[in-house]
Amino acid sequence: MGELGFCTIHDWFTNLSIQLIVDITTDTGLPYLLTRFLHNKFAEGIYLGARCYILYLDSGKLSLFISPFLYPLILVALIESRWRKFLWLIFLTMPIFFIMDPLKLDLSGRILIYRIFMMTFAVAGFIKAVLFVKRKSSGRYEASSA
Amino acid sequence: MQLLVFSFHLISSSILQSDKNYRLTNSKVRYIFLYFLIIILGAILRLYSVADRPHDLYVDEVAIGYNAYSILKTGRDEYGNIFPLFFRSFNDYKLPLYIYFTSVSEFFFGETQLAVRLPSVLAGIISVAVFSQLIKVLSGKRKLSLLAGFFLSVSSWHLQFSRAGFEASLSLLWLLAGTLFIISGLKKKKNVIFCLGLAILVLGLYTYHTARIFVPVFLPVLLFLFGKETVFLWRIKRNWLILIFIAALCVPFIFYAFSQEGLIRAGSESFLQEVKVEVDNYFSNIIILDFSQFWKNYSSYFSLDYLFFWGDQIGRHSVRELGMNYIYQLPFFLIGSYFSLKRKNKLDIVFISWFLISPLATSLAVPNPHALRSLSIIIPLVYFVSLGVIKVSDRVSNKKIPFSILTAAVSSYFFLSYLHIYYVHYPRKSSPDWSGGYKEAIEFVRDNEFKYENIMITEKLNRGYIYLYFYGNFDPKYISGKNNYQKDSGKYKFVTSPFQEKPKEMTLYVSPFWEDWHGTQLKKIYNRGNDWVFTLWEN
Numbered sequence: 001m002g003e004l005g006f007c008t009i010h011d012w013f014t015n016l017s018i019q020l021i022v023d024i025t026t027d028t029g030l031p032y033l034l035t036r037f038l039h040n041k042f043a044e045g046i047y048l049g050a051r052c053y054i055l056y057l058d059s060g061k062l063s064l065f066i067s068p069f070l071y072p073l074i075l076v077a078l079i080e081s082r083w084r085k086f087l088w089l090i091f092l093t094m095p096i097f098f099i100m101d102p103l104k105l106d107l108s109g110r111i112l113i114y115r116i117f118m119m120t121f122a123v124a125g126f127i128k129a130v131l132f133v134k135r136k137s138s139g140r141y142e143a144s145s146a
Numbered sequence: 147m148q149l150l151v152f153s154f155h156l157i158s159s160s161i162l163q164s165d166k167n168y169r170l171t172n173s174k175v176r177y178i179f180l181y182f183l184i185i186i187l188g189a190i191l192r193l194y195s196v197a198d199r200p201h202d203l204y205v206d207e208v209a210i211g212y213n214a215y216s217i218l219k220t221g222r223d224e225y226g227n228i229f230p231l232f233f234r235s236f237n238d239y240k241l242p243l244y245i246y247f248t249s250v251s252e253f254f255f256g257e258t259q260l261a262v263r264l265p266s267v268l269a270g271i272i273s274v275a276v277f278s279q280l281i282k283v284l285s286g287k288r289k290l291s292l293l294a295g296f297f298l299s300v301s302s303w304h305l306q307f308s309r310a311g312f313e314a315s316l317s318l319l320w321l322l323a324g325t326l327f328i329i330s331g332l333k334k335k336k337n338v339i340f341c342l343g344l345a346i347l348v349l350g351l352y353t354y355h356t357a358r359i360f361v362p363v364f365l366p367v368l369l370f371l372f373g374k375e376t377v378f379l380w381r382i383k384r385n386w387l388i389l390i391f392i393a394a395l396c397v398p399f400i401f402y403a404f405s406q407e408g409l410i411r412a413g414s415e416s417f418l419q420e421v422k423v424e425v426d427n428y429f430s431n432i433i434i435l436d437f438s439q440f441w442k443n444y445s446s447y448f449s450l451d452y453l454f455f456w457g458d459q460i461g462r463h464s465v466r467e468l469g470m471n472y473i474y475q476l477p478f479f480l481i482g483s484y485f486s487l488k489r490k491n492k493l494d495i496v497f498i499s500w501f502l503i504s505p506l507a508t509s510l511a512v513p514n515p516h517a518l519r520s521l522s523i524i525i526p527l528v529y530f531v532s533l534g535v536i537k538v539s540d541r542v543s544n545k546k547i548p549f550s551i552l553t554a555a556v557s558s559y560f561f562l563s564y565l566h567i568y569y570v571h572y573p574r575k576s577s578p579d580w581s582g583g584y585k586e587a588i589e590f591v592r593d594n595e596f597k598y599e600n601i602m603i604t605e606k607l608n609r610g611y612i613y614l615y616f617y618g619n620f621d622p623k624y625i626s627g628k629n630n631y632q633k634d635s636g637k638y639k640f641v642t643s644p645f646q647e648k649p650k651e652m653t654l655y656v657s658p659f660w661e662d663w664h665g666t667q668l669k670k671i672y673n674r675g676n677d678w679v680f681t682l683w684e685n
């Protein structure tokens with residue numbers, strides 16, 4: 001969906017129309033009500049919309065734009081950071097920004113913003129990991145947890 | 147189909163609906179009833195029209211079927227090797243166990259499509275039962291075990307591979323049964339059960355290739371987790387003899403793995419083919435690029451898009467319109483995995499380890515992600531989903547009935563949707579992936595062969611000789627080990643297309659659809675997607 005997985009709301013609705021046509025055509029000969037029950041805008045719209053959203057958080061898509069060695073750092077930023085709830089909120093809201101596409105960016109612009117976004121998280125995770133190791137080695141970690 | 151969906155709905159809501167005292171699951175009779183109902187549901191889903199749904203056999207199944215039949219009749223494979231340990235087949239050196247099981251199946255059902263698929267089907271059904279028991283042994287919770295068994299029985303991923311002749315389905319059964327017996331043996335301090343579990347895991351090595359990485363990595367994890375319980379084993383002297391015997395069972399496999407044939411097989415599938423080599427930088431090649439490619443492959447198996455939305459796009463591996471699992475399971479999977487990671491008891495560590503180890507073997511091969519090779523990942527996935535459902539159900543304790551009805555309704559809808567896609571869309575769209583039209587072409591040829599002195603079959607019928615011998619019911623005594631049997635057999639010959647010759651004798655020619663031969667067109671062969679595949683000519 002979308003160019004290189006950068007799905008927008010336009011791609012979402014376009015794919016929805018195409019998918020419905022394909023599904024209904026394949027069901028030629030079947031009862032109309034059954035076809036409409038199984039292939040309708042509501043169910044397929046939710047499915048494609050959810051897919052559109054998940055693609056921005058997908059490891060396969062990430063691997064196209066950033067090094068896979070940075071994945072653990074992004075996880076560290078999201079799990080171990082003091083502001084993790086705030087970071088999770090930004091992380092989970094990011095796909096909506098791309099889907100709604102308010103700035104009408106071209107593909108290169110979207111790739112750039114996506115990479116900057118993920119690299120920022122990776123850097124935050126790296127800083128957090130370094131601080132954690134430093135605290136543990138200086139013994140402050142054991143004292144503070146005690 | 148409505149009856150199936152109703153029973154699905156009934157079972158799922160029955161499991162979820164329980165009061166605070168868990169009257170439902172504490173009752174042993176109800177537990178046994180639900181347990182067998184789940185197994186029966188799994189059996190119906192796997193057995194219904196399995197011989198020709200989603201499709202006729204594809205090339206590897208036909209090869210398994212023919213080699214199994216050859217073993218049954220002559221004790222030799224297609225190359226004439228007596229009871230081989232590894233089957234050369236298409237130079238892919240298939241592992242033996244599934245083929246020998248198919249021989250047994252063909253003894254009862256003949257050289258048929260059902261016989262080829264039956265070992266996988268039975269393995270799938272038994273896997274549901276064994277998995278449920280494994281959860282019960284590890285957790286002691288009946289509700290969790292019933293839910294897990296239920297989700298596996300209706301799992302689209304598991305159904306896809308247990309309804310066709312895939313060795314991975316049988317291998318998964320060995321992994322489940324081996325793990326169950328090992329853990330049961332350790333917990334009950336029964337060394338016989340423990341050793342039986344080890345022996346069952348060894349069977350996995352002879353069933354499917356990914357087990358050769360999974361078993362040696364997962365087994366130490368299990369032994370480490372249950373470290374205290376293993377102490378009693380080493381004190382019993384005869385256990386050492388049994389363990390030596392089990393280790394000896396692995397020796398032929400180790401020899402094969404490092405033999406020329408084993409290395410050819412490994413090399414042909416290796417992920418290193420995808421690595422772009424930079425000649426000038428050795429460090430970059432070996433350390434950075436190889437590991438980077440491996441890590442990309444490995445992380446692709448945790449892609450939510452792959453698991454719940456898009457699936458594996460190889461035609462035989464999924465219905466391609468849905469993910470490998472149902473979309474409604476995604477939130478439960480996330481919740482279940484979160485609680486597992488947070489809790490980290492032995493049960494959770496077993497399945498977290500299983501989840502992390504499963505993609506290791508398949509990440510070393512191409513392509514990725516590969517749903518067949520990573521089939522074992524369905525087990526921890528179903529566990530996390532089941533755990534997630536229970537956690538949510540516990541949180542909505544004052545609204546349990548509406549929650550269970552809602553969950554059952556949503557899951558029934560997606561299940562019905564999956565069945566519709568599997569039985570209606572999938573056979574039409576995936577026919578080329580399942581060698582659509584091959585069986586019809588061969589059957590026509592065999593029915594009419596008496597009219598012709600020569601029968602020419604295009605080599606575009608990929609590995610057509612195996613289809614000919616299987617669907618044509620050729621006696622393996624006259625084929626097995628014969629020279630050039632892949633090119634001709636009596637009046638049958640495989641020829642390149644376009645076929646330019648004009649034979650003088652009465653000839654039947656099976657051509658690809660695009661060829662316009664000079665003879666009289668007899669028939670067009672279409673696959674289930676109504677694509678024209680072959681043309682039959684005579685001169």
